[in-house]
Amino acid sequence: MSDTLEPAATTHRIRRMSGRDPHEPHRVATPLELLFDLTFVIAFGIAANEFTHLLIENHVGAGLLGFSLATFAVCWAWINFSWFASAYDTDDWVYRVMTMLQMVGVIVMALGFPPMFASVAHGAHVDNRVMVAGYVVMRIALVGQWLRAAAQDPAHRRACLTYAAAITFAQALWIVSIFVDTSVPVTFVIVAVLIGIETLGPLLAETRRGGTPWHAHHIAERYGLLTIIALGEGVVGTVATLTAVIGEQGWTFDAVFVVVAGVGLTFGMWWTYFTLPQAELLHAQRERSFWFGYVPIVTLAAIVATGAGLHAAAYYIEHHSALSSVETVLTVAVPVGIYTASVYLLYAVMLRTAEVLHLLLIVLTVAVLAVAVWLAASGISMANCLLVVTLAPVVSVSPTNSSGTATPRVRWPRPSMVRTRASFSDHRHG
Structure with missing residues (x-):
């Protein structure tokens, strides 16, 4: 029994900090x-x-x-x-x-x-x-x-x-x-x-100065986990808005719309982020690591700001806000637009290319958000305006491949970096 317990007792003894293997398999x-x-x-x-x-x-x-x-x-x-x-x-x-x-x-x-x-x-x-x-x-x-x-x-x-x-x-x-x-x-x-x-x-x-032995797949996973944490602010904002609607009107269609809008928007932003095969991109483009490291600061800030905007919408519904209806919708629409642009920016700088399809999708996303703002200016209820904002991420995730997954058509800059679409799908679901 003592032999069995010995490894556990010494698991956390001081070890030499000699650097991890950047190609270590199954690093999580x-x-x-x-x-x-x-x-x-x-x-x-x-x-x-x-x-x-x-x-x-x-x-x-x-x-x-x-x-x-x-x-x-x-x-x-x-x-x-x-x-x-x-x-x-x-x-x-x-x-x-x-x-x-x-x-x-x-x-x-x-x-x-x-x-x-x-x-x-x-x-x-x-x-x-x-x-x-x-x-x-x-x-x-x-x-x-x-x-x-x-x-x-x-x-x-x-x-x-x-x-x-x-x-x-x-x-x-x-x-x-x-x-x-x-x-x-x-x-x-x-x-x-x-x-x-x-x-x-x-x-x-x-x-x-020679760099450090960081692990691409591990880094990509860590950024994904922090993104999910940031998306939690969208859920918090949804609950705050729903509570305001129920307190003001009871359970109505507006309340249902708020639930669908808040959860749908959070889910759509999650889907958009994880469409990109980030681990493979970073592994193949280690020299672009600073773009991968710094661009998500904007992405994460936009996600958290979206949650703050949803919370501001709750205060508006409760008549506790100095913002107008249009300004309130903008507190959600603007960060959603910035978020979408930052996701496409990361793709572009990692692959050093800008695809026409992506530019078109950004324009369509802005158009959807503009419609939501226009509806607010026309006197449409806040719940309905938020529901329209929810359609913005749908623009990005709707172009799918034949298997039904939204994996982007990655064009690698060098033949040695080519990865099959199947490998991207396997990695995401593995």
Whole structure:
């Protein structure tokens, strides 16, 4: 019996962080990564809620600024952890404790969103103290991970040290920004510079310092999982809108339309995202990894903003919103349009091509969203307008192949990268 228990007792002993095999078969997300992702449920939820409140108070500009900063911080924190884990996850007790510290940082950062949004709305000084404190805690924990990798993986030491140095330098500047008393516009200029520094570090490390052994299929799966978490805000917004309709009118056709619209929109956005064979694209185009890593920031922000828009629609139905019917529909339609465009953009930059069909589908999507806005201007009920918005993702998923799946007709840039459509289907369903 002791022999049987011995492996389990030593499973999480300290291991050498020498780098994972980028071609490791059957690499999937770990339970620790899934637990880590739960903190981002909270972060996205708070960001969406604060954005909604500024929208219904008609502080749209302030809401967009605050939401942009919050969603970048959330997405960037997740991206850095996930790419590091893809290359260096040892799952030993030190790695687990460092991950827990990053989870604490995410929660603290999220708790800093309300004062940050409120200060942006007031237009004086951006109160980002709690938010930056949580962000720095999370990032410094990651610095420790990169330094450990640098010490134990000589082959990729230069890249690991570049990551550690860039993160440390950026965090020092973030801390300084807390004590700089500037106006909101100046603060966001400073933020833009700091974001540039944050994003420059990985670019240098991966292209000029040898890179790291990340796993394409693992990364693609991780992005898919975070997308599903973000889509949860659409479900939350649907429930909020449905509750408002039932409270105002009881169970009516409008209530049914809201359920169909909210769930249908969320489902359609999910379908659109997972139409693209992302793992195969990233595996074949590793040199395009930065596009794959950064474009989804826009995609994820648009998804969360859609949920916030649905929540704003609930406030409108309850007569607790300063927005007009048209403006309320726009809070949903605009992020849906941005989301759709970002999905096609990722396809285009990964394959370095723009297909006429995709451009046509984008135009049709915009047309559907424009119809929804026009209906709102014509006095049609909010539930019916949202139902029309739901048709927007249908435009993208309707062109199917003969087998009935919506796999895009991928045109690989080099013959060696050709993959059969059957392999894409097998991967998605495997």
